[in-house]
Amino acid sequence: xxxxxxxxxxxxxxxxxxxxxxxxxxxxFKLMQLDERFSLxxxxxxxxxxxxxxxxxxxxxxxxxxxxxxxxxxDLQPIEPxxxxxxxxxxxxxxxxxxxxxxxTGGRVDMVMSDMSPxxxxxxxxxxxxxxxxxEIALAFALETLSPGGSLVFKMFExxxxxxxVTEVQRHFATVKRYSPQASRASSSEIYVVAKGFGKGxxxxxx
Numbered sequence: 001x002x003x004x005x006x007x008x009x010x011x012x013x014x015x016x017x018x019x020x021x022x023x024x025x026x027x028x029f030k031l032m033q034l035d036e037r038f039s040l041x042x043x044x045x046x047x048x049x050x051x052x053x054x055x056x057x058x059x060x061x062x063x064x065x066x067x068x069x070x071x072x073x074x075d076l077q078p079i080e081p082x083x084x085x086x087x088x089x090x091x092x093x094x095x096x097x098x099x100x101x102x103x104x105t106g107g108r109v110d111m112v113m114s115d116m117s118p119x120x121x122x123x124x125x126x127x128x129x130x131x132x133x134x135x136e137i138a139l140a141f142a143l144e145t146l147s148p149g150g151s152l153v154f155k156m157f158e159x160x161x162x163x164x165x166v167t168e169v170q171r172h173f174a175t176v177k178r179y180s181p182q183a184s185r186a187s188s189s190e191i192y193v194v195a196k197g198f199g200k201g202x203x204x205x206x207x
Contacts, residue, residue: 024080025056026183027115030192031153032060033181038194040151044068046105048145050092050138051116053077058085061113072104092141102145109145114138114154117190124189128159135165135193142198143172150198158189169195171203 012026023029035041041064049057052073061071062084072086073079074097079087086104090097102109116138118130135156142152152173156162170176174197184190 023056023059024054028056028060029183030115030181031057031113033183034153034179034192034194035060035064037179037181038177038196040111040153040194041065042110045110046070046108047072047111047113048101048105048109048141049073050112050114050141051075051134052087053079055079055082055085055087057113057115058082058087061085070105072101074101093137098141098144105145108147109142109150110147111151111153112138112142112146113152117155124157125159128157128161128189131155131157132159132161132165139165139169142195146198148199152195152198153192155190155192158191162191166193169193170201172199172201173197174200 017029041061043066045065046069047061047065049061049071052058053075055073058071058073059082062082065071067084071084072088074088074090074092076089076091078089088097088100092098114134116134118127118134121127135154138154139152146152152169156165166176173195176193176195179192179194181192
């Protein structure tokens with residue numbers, strides 16, 4: 001990491017705020033802003049976070065679903081323990097990992113969320129394609145696990161493949177919106193897709 005990058009990070013408002021409030025990532029504030037805009041969370045919900053390390057989104061989700069809710073995170077990297085959160089180290093593309101996730105949810109998932117991002121290569125077309133692939137993984141998991149009326153929230157890099165992906169999401173959800181939280185860096189091409197009302201999309205009953 002360059003010295004300039006580290007200095008810029010320390011000056012970043014949300015990075016400093018995360019440190020002050022003991023959140024693991026500045027991305028926590030993106031999820032808060034998404035929730036403020038779209039009213040994502042309710043007490044008692046069961047939420048699965050894909051690509052959850054280091055746990056910033058898990059912290060926010062656990063706070064907002066309360067003690068009656070369930071929050072489960074999965075990542076290829078280990079996640080330091082969080083109170084009220086269950087985590088799995090593994091690849092969600094593997095059947096045994098999905099089965100373990102479902103066993104922890106009690107067979108009911110109200111929301112799937114993903115802040116997954118590819119390793120940046122420097123080639124935008126390649127990074128965009130890899131981002132879309134991660135989004136497709138999140139969508140496939142959501143279609144397999146969400147309860148009727150459930151929600152899906154994921155990050156994608158904008159590009160020429162975005163429209164087809166969003167069109168596919170619309171087949172399965174009643175409402176699909178794109179949103180850029182204030183906490184997203186101005187230089188980033190990331191956008192968040194918020195899909196609500198699973199099973200009520202243009203394609204008819206899903207799952």
